[in-house]
Amino acid sequence: GSGDEGMVTPVRRSSRIRKQVYSPR
Known part of the structure; x- marks a missing residue:
């Protein structure tokens, strides 16, 4: 994603x- 890789399942x-x-966001 865009800076949300860490919060991705x-x-x-x-x-x-x-x-x-x-x-x-």
Whole structure:
């Protein structure tokens, strides 16, 4: 993602494939 890799669940580093993740912005 964009500076939120550490808060991402077992998901690929993509700012589009993240579904069960809350945007830290």
